[in-house]
Amino acid sequence: MAQEKRDVWVFSEQPQHAFELLGKGKALSAELGSELVTLASTQSSADEYIRHGADKVLLVNNPLLEEFHVDTYTDALSELANEHKPEVILIGSTRNGLELAPRLAERLKTGCVTEATKIELDADKKFLLMDRVAMGGNIMETHISRSKPQIATVPKGLFSQNPPDPSRKGQVIVTQPKIKPPATKLLEKKPKEVKGVKLSDASIIVSFGRGVRKKEDLVLIEDFAKAIGGAIGCSRPIAEDLRWLPEEQYIGLSGQKVNPKLYFACGISGQIQHLTGIRNSKVIVSINNDPKAPIFEFSDYGIVGDLYVILPILTDAVRQLAKS
Amino acid sequence: MVKIIVLVKQVLQTAELKIDKASKGIVTQGVPRVISETDKNAIEEAVRIKEKHGGKITAISMGSPEAKEALREALAMGVDEAILVTDPRFEGSDSHAVASVLAAAVTKILDYDLIICGAYSEDMFAFQVGPRLAELCNLPQFTYATKITLEGGKIIVERDLENERQIVEGKTPCLVTVVREINEPRLPTLMAIMASSKKPTSLWSGDDLSLTEEELGYNGSLDELLRSTVSSGERKRNILQGDPKDAVLKLTKTLQQEGVLKG
Numbered sequence: 031m032a033q034e035k036r037d038v039w040v041f042s043e044q045p046q047h048a049f050e051l052l053g054k055g056k057a058l059s060a061e062l063g064s065e066l067v068t069l070a071s072t073q074s075s076a077d078e079y080i081r082h083g084a085d086k087v088l089l090v091n092n093p094l095l096e097e098f099h100v101d102t103y104t105d106a107l108s109e110l111a112n113e114h115k116p117e118v119i120l121i122g123s124t125r126n127g128l129e130l131a132p133r134l135a136e137r138l139k140t141g142c143v144t145e146a147t148k149i150e151l152d153a154d155k156k157f158l159l160m161d162r163v164a165m166g167g168n169i170m171e172t173h174i175s176r177s178k179p180q181i182a183t184v185p186k187g188l189f190s191q192n193p194p195d196p197s198r199k200g201q202v203i204v205t206q207p208k209i210k211p212p213a214t215k216l217l218e219k220k221p222k223e224v225k226g227v228k229l230s231d232a233s234i235i236v237s238f239g240r241g242v243r244k245k246e247d248l249v250l251i252e253d254f255a256k257a258i259g260g261a262i263g264c265s266r267p268i269a270e271d272l273r274w275l276p277e278e279q280y281i282g283l284s285g286q287k288v289n290p291k292l293y294f295a296c297g298i299s300g301q302i303q304h305l306t307g308i309r310n311s312k313v314i315v316s317i318n319n320d321p322k323a324p325i326f327e328f329s330d331y332g333i334v335g336d337l338y339v340i341l342p343i344l345t346d347a348v349r350q351l352a353k354s
Numbered sequence: 355m356v357k358i359i360v361l362v363k364q365v366l367q368t369a370e371l372k373i374d375k376a377s378k379g380i381v382t383q384g385v386p387r388v389i390s391e392t393d394k395n396a397i398e399e400a401v402r403i404k405e406k407h408g409g410k411i412t413a414i415s416m417g418s419p420e421a422k423e424a425l426r427e428a429l430a431m432g433v434d435e436a437i438l439v440t441d442p443r444f445e446g447s448d449s450h451a452v453a454s455v456l457a458a459a460v461t462k463i464l465d466y467d468l469i470i471c472g473a474y475s476e477d478m479f480a481f482q483v484g485p486r487l488a489e490l491c492n493l494p495q496f497t498y499a500t501k502i503t504l505e506g507g508k509i510i511v512e513r514d515l516e517n518e519r520q521i522v523e524g525k526t527p528c529l530v531t532v533v534r535e536i537n538e539p540r541l542p543t544l545m546a547i548m549a550s551s552k553k554p555t556s557l558w559s560g561d562d563l564s565l566t567e568e569e570l571g572y573n574g575s576l577d578e579l580l581r582s583t584v585s586s587g588e589r590k591r592n593i594l595q596g597d598p599k600d601a602v603l604k605l606t607k608t609l610q611q612e613g614v615l616k617g
Binding site: 126258 | 474522616
């Protein structure tokens with residue numbers, strides 16, 4: 031009888047995100063005693079994946095896979111999954127990944143956990159335990175899939191990539207799954223303008239909320255962010271109701287999810303919606319004049335005080351440190 | 355003339371949810387039920403398309419009997435007909451089971467050009483039902499729409515991704531998921547609210563959709579919820595009070611020791 035292979039597959043259209051998934055996939059496949067597999071559309075990306083930990087790359091030389099399209103990638107991944115029967119598929123939780131994973135799962139008639147916050151095997155290594163937040167961030171759920179492959183989408187920054195190993199060898203299998211031309215056609219794409227550092231890449235973020243009373247007072251935040259070398263973020267009402275910053279800069283469950291080393295919450299009360307967006311930060315510091323603000327419950331360090339008083343002192347202190 | 359199906363989910367207003375510290379459970383009592391925010395944008399968009407091209411809008415909500423309130427609001431906003439799909443056997447549905455029920459309902463309606471729904475629901479943020487339903491109905495999907503333009507059988511959709519905006523073209527019938535940016539949902543006028551009570555509504559159960567016991571709710575799900583716990587932040591909670599200068603000094607020193615602040 032053929033032994034189950036229980037391979038772990040990973041996919042993201044964003045290479046850096048794919049490398050992170052390979053990092054996690056490596057740990058899972060080691061536990062399962064199986065291979066780590068990914069899909070590539072060019073030889074050079076196949077080599078890159080092997081350097082980052084893939085044991086096997088399914089190389090599909092098909093012009094229909096050059097650009098990400100939900101139709102073509104659903105075709106390719108479902109055909110290949112039906113042929114090779116992987117145990118797990120981890121997909122990068124970008125907006126592309128989030129429209130791919132459920133469609134793929136539906137075609138394969140399997141479960142899918144989107145935006146997983148934790149993934150691990152159960153004690154018997156039978157199931158993947160997949161955590162995600164629900165009910166607006168109030169509840170942490172643990173899911174398992176009743177069928178296979180077990181599919182989860184994983185946000186960027188949750189797992190770390192292994193450093194590339196140029197001497198690593200892997201198997202490249204050239205394959206031609208049946209792919210139909212997509213049903214929709216891309217007419218135009220425009221990159222979004224981002225001022226300064228992107229929040230998702232920032233290692234320090236200075237974020238503010240309703241505690242900043244007027245738009246002119248933003249200078250307090252800007253000065254501090256500049257002194258400490260941080261990107262500026264905000265809570266949802268600042269972007270959606272007041273429109274002081276573009277929507278790309280609000281952090282929360284429905285907005286950006288960030289993972290800096292250091293996160294400053296200035297005048298943010300700490301709605302669960304916001305907290306869910308910052309949970310992967312290493313150190314959270316909050317400044318708020320209300321000692322009962324929920325943000326303090328979710329902070330490593332905090333100062334109870336008026337941000338109009340605290341921030342200028344903090345900005346000065348950071349400037350002094352930079353000079354010394 | 356455009357025939358539109360709009361999908362409406364009623365959710366608990368998540369911002370109003372509180373944690374009961376003693377029982378470590380969520381307090382849902384007294385929390386208002388509302389239309390999930392992006393579904394409200396979907397209703398608004400359907401109404402705007404109808405205002406421009408003429409046609410008919412049918413709203414479908416799968417949920418508890420209370421969801422008829424959400425459908426009443428949809429009717430007041432300009433939807434023509436509402437169908438509540440409800441059945442105690444739906445309890446425990448995952449996104450596959452939900453999509454299967456909606457697919458059966460959509461198939462029963464049969465005649466449509468466009469299905470519109472929110473990209474995600476406000477309570478679960480799973481982003482799953484739209485793509486799963488599109489797959490079940492074998493429809494092209496346009497996700498994260500910020501603008502929808504119809505010309506004959508052609509549809510042009512502007513999409514919002516993390517780092518870029520796209521313009522994508524395709525044909526109807528299709529499914530479109532929308533994000534909040536697409537429009538500002540209207541507040542229905544008193545007249546519209548009054549008139550909405552005269553609009554046709556139906557109530558469908560699993561039997562009306564010819565679905566078997568195995569396809570419904572917990573039995574019909576592919577994903578199993580093993581456990582759920584109240585989400586808690588495990589943070590140090592080292593909060594400083596008193597003289598601002600002392601507090602700032604202590605803070606910067608600690609952050610340096612933690613290795614997250616240079617200097």
